[in-house]
Amino acid sequence: xxxxxxxxxxxxxxxxxxxxxxxxxxxxxxxxxxxxxxxxxxxxxxxxxxxxxxxxxxxxxxxxxxxxxxxxxxxxxxxxxxxxxxxxxxxxxxxxxxxxxxxxxxxxxxxxxxxxxxxxxxxxxxxxxxxxxxxxxxxxxxxxxxxxxxxxxxxxxxxxxxxxxxxxxxxxxx
Numbered sequence: 368x369x370x371x372x373x374x375x376x377x378x379x380x381x382x383x384x385x386x387x388x389x390x391x392x393x394x395x396x397x398x399x400x401x402x403x404x405x406x407x408x409x410x411x412x413x414x415x416x417x418x419x420x421x422x423x424x425x426x427x428x429x430x431x432x433x434x435x436x437x438x439x440x441x442x443x444x445x446x447x448x449x450x451x452x453x454x455x456x457x458x459x460x461x462x463x464x465x466x467x468x469x470x471x472x473x474x475x476x477x478x479x480x481x482x483x484x485x486x487x488x489x490x491x492x493x494x495x496x497x498x499x500x501x502x503x504x505x506x507x508x509x510x511x512x513x514x515x516x517x518x519x520x521x522x523x524x525x526x527x528x529x530x531x532x533x534x535x536x537x538x539x540x541x
Contacts, residue, residue: 373418376425380434383441384528390414390422391429395451398502399433401524410502417455433506440505443539446472448506456500459485463497470511473540475533477515499523505532 375397380387388407390398398414400407415422432450439445454461466484470476476484478491478498487493498509504524510532514520522529 373420375414375418375420375422376427376430377422378424378426378430380430380437382437384524384531387437389430389433391427391433393427394429395453396429396433396503396506397453397455399506400502400504401528404504404524406499406523410500414455414502437505441535443535446536446539450506452503452506454507455502456497459487459493460497460500463494464501464503464507467498467501467507467509467511470508471540472508473536475511475513478512478520479515481512495520508532511536 373392375390375392377388377390379402380389384401386402388398388400388402388411389396390411397418398410400410411422414420429450433448436445436448436450440448454464456464462485463481466481469484478494482488482491482494485494498512499521501507501509504510510522510529512520519526519529
């Protein structure tokens with residue numbers, strides 16, 4: 368049996384917060400993450416398996432568009448990314464990721480509040496796991512989710528980045 372293989376392109380981008388790996392095809396982004404993210408290798412492996420994908424080095428217009436938007440975001444001139452993305456996950460994960468996109472720029476919500484938004488009031492741990500599986504941080508703004516007590520909670524790309532992102536958005540929103 369001949370299985371179709373998807374070819375995706377990957378590029379490294381230098382950003383204000385460090386190097387990022389970006390994986391896309393000609394139509395959309397599949398993964399954007401910091402190279403030192405603790406879960407990056409696992410996310411790339413899962414992506415390759417889900418799509419039966421081969422990943423090669425290169426660039427696409429989608430990667431170029433994201434890079435331009437990321438520069439505008441970093442300069443405080445962009446609040447909402449318009450680069451097309453593909454969300455690959457369980458129905459619950461996708462519901463969480465869609466809810467994350469509705470958290471206003473410059474604001475935060477708790478894992479418990481996000482669990483209520485997705486209709487699973489006691490499933491804040493599952494919400495946290497869906498956050499952790501997010502392959503498109505910044506675009507799908509998982510950094511905007513904090514603990515109920517106001518503590519930052521986790522961020523697989525490091526708490527220093529989460530602090531920077533939250534501060535940057537709060538300052539840019541005002």
